[in-house]
Amino acid sequence: MWHCDLTFPTPEENLACDEVLLDRCESGSDQGILRFWQSPSYFVVVGYANRVAREVNLSYCQQHAIPVLRRCSGGGTVLQGLGCLNYSLILPTDAGTQMRGITSTNDFIMRQHQEVLTSLLAVPVDRQGHTDLTIHGLKFSGNAQRRRHRCLLFHGSFLLQFDLALIEKTLPMPSHQPNYRANRSHQDFLMNLELPDHVLKSSLIEAWGATSPLPHLPVAETKALALEKYSQAEWNLKF
Numbered sequence: 021m022w023h024c025d026l027t028f029p030t031p032e033e034n035l036a037c038d039e040v041l042l043d044r045c046e047s048g049s050d051q052g053i054l055r056f057w058q059s060p061s062y063f064v065v066v067g068y069a070n071r072v073a074r075e076v077n078l079s080y081c082q083q084h085a086i087p088v089l090r091r092c093s094g095g096g097t098v099l100q101g102l103g104c105l106n107y108s109l110i111l112p113t114d115a116g117t118q119m120r121g122i123t124s125t126n127d128f129i130m131r132q133h134q135e136v137l138t139s140l141l142a143v144p145v146d147r148q149g150h151t152d153l154t155i156h157g158l159k160f161s162g163n164a165q166r167r168r169h170r171c172l173l174f175h176g177s178f179l180l181q182f183d184l185a186l187i188e189k190t191l192p193m194p195s196h197q198p199n200y201r202a203n204r205s206h207q208d209f210l211m212n213l214e215l216p217d218h219v220l221k222s223s224l225i226e227a228w229g230a231t232s233p234l235p236h237l238p239v240a241e242t243k244a245l246a247l248e249k250y251s252q253a254e255w256n257l258k259f
Contacts, residue, residue: 126150163175
């Protein structure tokens, strides 16, 4: 498996890169890819089917010049920025029986990450909801996937040293929440791991056997898709 630590300067490019890597896998590559990135600036990203007016405090975001974008995968709405480490796994769907369905893929990947974090932190890490990782009921990682015929994208984030108070200001209570959340506010529901990002990256690279650097970084393709799709209100505000 290949790996790349690839952060682009803009939110639009960082979202576009995941879709470009998925397209590359779908077009014939039989190698999986593990990507890491961390946005240098704050932005809100809604899941593909989310309604912006319901899931985002638009007035606050507009007043503070925080962009609101839409990603190509499902899941809920999140705030991105420094202190939030993102990863993306692009995997062939024929890599094993566990990759052949949504639920089995969730189970396989989340079990891998649960084991990595339990070992790193030396505390029990639980999986709750569909794809949340928690410690003592506090969430530090959320995840989502998008599937195509030959390949899938499974991506998510880890809260390491993030401004949790800013989440309260940019995001209202979500329209859908897992039962274990129990209507807790963002600050009462989320936690930071206070873990150096290089430590987590190294552990995930080892766990996934992603020992080879990605030979061709998709810079031109990413910039083109960011301009064509992720910079457009027709995409970001479609719901």
